[in-house]
Amino acid sequence: MIFAGVSCAILVTMVLAIARAIKGPTVYDRLLAVNMFGTKTALLLAVIAFLFGRADFLDLALAYALINLVGVLAVLEFFQNRIDANGDASGD
Amino acid sequence: MIEGLHLFVDIVSWILLIIGSICVLIGGIGVLRMPDFYSRLHAASLTDTMATLALLSGMILQAGFSLAAAKLFAIMLFLLLTGPTATYALANSALLSGYKPKTDVLEKKVS
Amino acid sequence: MTIIFAIFLLTMLVITAVAIVQSSNLFVSVMLTSIFSLLMSINFFVLDAADVALTEAAVGAGITTVIFLSALALTATQEKPNSSGRGIALVVVGLTASLIIYATFDKPRLGDPNAPVHQHVAPYYLDNTMEQMGFPNVVTAVLSSYRGYDTLGEVFVVFAACIGVLFILDARTGTGPMYVARQMTGLRHHLIPQVVARILVPFIVLFGLYVQFHGEYGPGGGFQAGAIIATAFILYALIEGEQAALRAVPRSAQLGLVICGALLFGMVGVLCMIMGGEFLDYSVLMENPVTARQIGIIVIEAGVGMAVCGAMLSIFHAFAARSAGDTHETV
Numbered sequence: 001m002i003f004a005g006v007s008c009a010i011l012v013t014m015v016l017a018i019a020r021a022i023k024g025p026t027v028y029d030r031l032l033a034v035n036m037f038g039t040k041t042a043l044l045l046a047v048i049a050f051l052f053g054r055a056d057f058l059d060l061a062l063a064y065a066l067i068n069l070v071g072v073l074a075v076l077e078f079f080q081n082r083i084d085a086n087g088d089a090s091g092d
Numbered sequence: 093m094i095e096g097l098h099l100f101v102d103i104v105s106w107i108l109l110i111i112g113s114i115c116v117l118i119g120g121i122g123v124l125r126m127p128d129f130y131s132r133l134h135a136a137s138l139t140d141t142m143a144t145l146a147l148l149s150g151m152i153l154q155a156g157f158s159l160a161a162a163k164l165f166a167i168m169l170f171l172l173l174t175g176p177t178a179t180y181a182l183a184n185s186a187l188l189s190g191y192k193p194k195t196d197v198l199e200k201k202v203s
Numbered sequence: 204m205t206i207i208f209a210i211f212l213l214t215m216l217v218i219t220a221v222a223i224v225q226s227s228n229l230f231v232s233v234m235l236t237s238i239f240s241l242l243m244s245i246n247f248f249v250l251d252a253a254d255v256a257l258t259e260a261a262v263g264a265g266i267t268t269v270i271f272l273s274a275l276a277l278t279a280t281q282e283k284p285n286s287s288g289r290g291i292a293l294v295v296v297g298l299t300a301s302l303i304i305y306a307t308f309d310k311p312r313l314g315d316p317n318a319p320v321h322q323h324v325a326p327y328y329l330d331n332t333m334e335q336m337g338f339p340n341v342v343t344a345v346l347s348s349y350r351g352y353d354t355l356g357e358v359f360v361v362f363a364a365c366i367g368v369l370f371i372l373d374a375r376t377g378t379g380p381m382y383v384a385r386q387m388t389g390l391r392h393h394l395i396p397q398v399v400a401r402i403l404v405p406f407i408v409l410f411g412l413y414v415q416f417h418g419e420y421g422p423g424g425g426f427q428a429g430a431i432i433a434t435a436f437i438l439y440a441l442i443e444g445e446q447a448a449l450r451a452v453p454r455s456a457q458l459g460l461v462i463c464g465a466l467l468f469g470m471v472g473v474l475c476m477i478m479g480g481e482f483l484d485y486s487v488l489m490e491n492p493v494t495a496r497q498i499g500i501i502v503i504e505a506g507v508g509m510a511v512c513g514a515m516l517s518i519f520h521a522f523a524a525r526s527a528g529d530t531h532e533t534v
Contacts, residue, residue, distance in 0.1 A: 009113035013120030055160035067265040069174040
């Protein structure tokens, strides 16, 4: 019961994150939204694994927590290289 | 006495879970409504750290001493390690590419 | 409860898909595609398909985003304007979509145990996995043993894709002047990500190995493990620079991993034939057929993991070398 409420709260936050990803005027806003979505996904997976009583599904949340960082750092690296090459932050 | 202990642990974990949900919602609303990228970053980092701590501690208390609790502890550790790093990298990258924090919003409201 | 999840997740999927198509800036589309992969991963999880969810999370949200971005770095970031033929496309898609929606009215309820698709071989696999293989994860049993040919085909498809990308990107193993690559200075001089990444890389590799060997008892297996280990090495390359990463896992090692992985899988099949059974019939490898099947599955999962890891690393380094070379185009 309480886990259902917690997962609803996390789902609402994910909707808000998607709204920011679609709306965000700068690219960093979108990147922020993607990072936040990733960490909420890891939390949601952990909560749902508890909710359904399958404790061996927690591996997915752990995998996701580790992989989220690499995605964000890769995008930042890409963006930094573009700025170095072009001299401006052109993307929106 | 053991019954009371179980009840106490249950209540504490419920309180932690409720605190965690409230933090996640507040952070999400903050990301949507704040006027500037850096304030939004601050709001998102609230969900990364505070909500992770509260929600996963609540779930660890519910799980008791088991493999699931150890896995949850590992998840908490890695989320707490990588969340602030991503926040730092984002803020640093934004600052280096020229986005200055907006400092005139409050002044506009006051005057 | 599942209804609430379904409503939220599927609505978010539709919104994200519309946003991906509407945006004309490809960088935004790539970020939204990453969100889409995560949503699909949660969907699979809610539908109780944990192996697929792990693969989608590891491959879709981690590696695919990195590779899309590397491809964007070599091409443009704005979509080319294309305004012809949209009316006809809309009509065709609308017609096909209405036909498909009409066809779903006759579909049995999702997960219905009496549906025809669950009556043919599925009960056989569910009943016989524990006694024939000795471990509980039916997905791994079906993937590696009951449908082993399909997995062999998948490994060779990964191998072919890796070779195809390497040909397109014209990745040579030279040390000519074009590859005196500019050091990736983006993140290397930032202390905090460097420290954290140095702590994380061994743990990610360890977790990848855990997923690889634990695939018979829980969600996991070769594909997921290969993607996770490749992610660890990509993190190392992002933080320490490409030269250091190429010293750690040189080009020959990357290609060697791909080739040896695919070969290993094939050789196990041939070995089974030599020992008297059919191709990929593991039960002839040892006296006890249950143990023999477990040994066979462990070896081919290792082959799959090696092939996937090597393919992802080769593709990443091919893109990175190409984009570094482009900025020194006059050399």
